[in-house]
Amino acid sequence: MVLQKRLDYGFNGYQVPPIPRATRSVRRRGIIRRKADGNGTCPFDLLATVAGKLLGEGESSPDSTGSVRGKEQGATVKDEKVKEAEDRSLKEKSYTEGCYERGFFISELVSQAPVVNCSLSELPHVQSDTISRPASASMSSDCSEKLLFAKQFVNGESSEEHENFSSKTKQEASGCGVFSSCTLDTENDKQMKIELSNKAKVSTDKGAAISSSKFPDIWDKNPSTLVTSDESVKLSLSTYPAPCRSFPVIRNDVKLANKDDDENSGCTQPSTPNKASGAAPRVRDRPIKKLLASKYWEEKLKSDDEGHANSGAKTMHVYYNRNIGYKHQRSQRDFPFKKRKFFKCGSFSNSDGEMSTDGISSSPTNDLHGNASGCPAAGTSVFNGGRAFLRPGDSHVKFRIKSFKVPELFVDIPENATIGSLKRTVMEAVTAILGGGLRIGVVFQGKKVRDDDKTLLQTGISHDYKLDALGFSLEPNPVQTSQPLGQDCRSSVLPYETPQPLTRCPSPSTVVHTGIQQGISDDHTGTSLSNFLESDHESAPSPHYAALEKISANSRALVPLTAVNAEALSAVPLRKPKRSEATQRRIRRPFSVSEVEALVQAVEKLGTGRWRDVKLRAFDNAKHRTYVDLKDKWKTLVHTARISPQQRRGEPVPQELLDRVLTAHAYWSQQQAKQQMKQPSETYLLL
DNA sequence: TTTAGGG
C-alpha cells in the first residue's frame, strides 16, 4: 500500500530567480538598460530583453555550493529537518510580503497531528511572522495521513485580500481539505500530496465555474492521488494567478547596479524581517548548472541566508538570446507533467516596497496592496512595480527584475520515491515549464502595453515613471494545447506581440529553488510563467537544457513517476516564433545520384511504406539519412519524374532512374491499393 | 518509433 502512495505536488510558482546574478556574466544581473529616448527601444524590445535574459541564459553559474535549502528542503520530506525545511518554505511562502506568498508551504501532516502551525513557526527561513497565516490555514486541516501541502500564494490582490487572508488561507486549507478528502477521508489510503502553487487569487472567478471535472486531466491519471474535488479546483483557481502573471518589476537601482554579487544585490531583502523574501533572492542567482545538481539546492539554501543573490549591480545590457529549445509538445497527458489547466489571471505584484530600490523588501502588506493593484479584478494579471531611474543625461532606463515566478507545478510521485527523485522531478517540471516557451508581457500603469513598436519614451516609461507603473509578466505560450482556463482569463493578455525566442532562464535551479523557498523573493516580482510541458528537453539547445537533461536522467533512475503539470497561460509560444540556434535546421544534403540509385533499388525491392527497412538496407551507414529523409526523397523523386526535365532543379537525376522511380511507385501503389481493397472488404463484411 | 502527409 505504502508504495502505492503517491505524492502530488503542485507547485504553484517557483520563482525564477532574478535573472541575473551579477557574478558572472552580465546576464546575471537583472539589470537591463534600455534607452528611454524615443528612438530607443520599444517595449517589445524590452520584453525580448527580459525574456531573453530569463530564458536565454543558459548556463548559470553554479557557484553556490552549499546546501540548498529552499526547495529541497521543502521537497525533502525526510526527517524533521525536512519538515522544518518545509515549514520554512511554508513560512516563506506565507510570508506575506510580497505577494502573499508565492512560496509554497509545505507542511507535512503526519498522522493526525496537525503540526502545521508548529512547523510553520519553526520554519527556519521564514520569520515567523510572515508565514503564520498561511500556515495556519494549511495547518488547519489535519490530515491524518501524510499530507504535504505546499502552496504558494500569490496574490496580487488588494489589501482586502490581505485582510481576508486568514479566511483565504482557510479556504485554501479547505482546498487541502480536498486533498484531505482524499487523504483525510480515506484515512486508510495513504496519500501524500504536495501541492505547491502560487495561487494568485483571481478576482475573476471563473475558477468557480471551473470544476474539477473540467480539468480532470490534471489529475486524472492518478485519480486516487490527485485531488479532483471541485473544491480543490476552485481553490486553486481562485488562488491562481491568472495566466498572466505579473511580477514585479524592476527597479533601477543605481546602487544595485554597482554591486556584483548575489549577496550584495540590493535585491535581497535581508533587511526585511521576512526572510522568505530573502531566501528567494538567493535562489535566483544560482546558475543553472548547479541547480541541476542536487547539491544545487543545498547550496542555495545556504546561500540564502546570506546572500541573496541578487542581481548584480552591474547593469546588463540586454541581449536577446534566441535559444529556443524545445521540441514538440507532447500530449499533455503523456507528459509526465501535468498541466494545470486553469490559469486565470493571477497576478500578483509585488509591492513597491519590495521593489524598493535597495532591494529592501517591502512589508508584506505593502506587497499585498501592490498586488491588489496589480491584479485587478479585470484580470489583468500582470503587474508589478518597477522603477525606472533615469539619471540625468542618461537616456537609458534601467530595469531590474528581481525575479520571475514560475507558475505552479504539479508533481505526482510515488510515496516511496526518494527525496532525490523528488528533487529531480521537480527540477524536471520546472525545466519543462521554462522550456515551454514564454513570452513577456508588459504592463504599464495598469495597462498592458501591446504596441511593441512604441518606444519606452512614448509609452511613458522613462526615468520618471512611477514605481509600480511598470510590470512584466511571463506568459505562457498560447500554443499550448490546453489552456482552458488560461484562456479565459487572459486571453486579453495574449495578444501581445509575437514572442520572440527567449533565452532560457539562466538557472532553472534557481527557479525551483526559489519556488521552494517560496516566495521569497517574489516580493518584487512575481512572475508567472506558464508552463508547458514539453517533454523534450533534448531539443533544447541551450545549455540549460543540457543540464536539465542530465538531471532528469539521473532523476529518472530514482523516480518512477512524476507528473507535473505546468500550466500554461495563454500565451504565445516563445519558442515557436523562431527557431533558435538551438534547433537548427539540418544542413541540406542533396542526394547524390548514387544515393538515389540505392534508394530506388531498395524501394523497388521493398516497396514504399517500409522506409525503415529501406534505410537499413540502403542507408544503414548514412547516419544523416533518416527514414523520413528517404521517404521525403522518394516523394520528391516521384514528383521530379513527373515533371518536365526543364522544371527540374539541382543535380540531374538520370532519366533511367526516374523511370524506375515511376515504375516502382506505380507498382507499389498498386500493391497498396490491392491491400486496401481486401481490408475494406473484410471490414464491410463485418459490418 | 515509424509511417504518412502536409508545409
Place this chain on the structure above:
DNA sequence: CCCTAAA
C-alpha cells in the same frame, strides 16, 4: 527538411 498526427 521540418513538423505532426497516427499508428
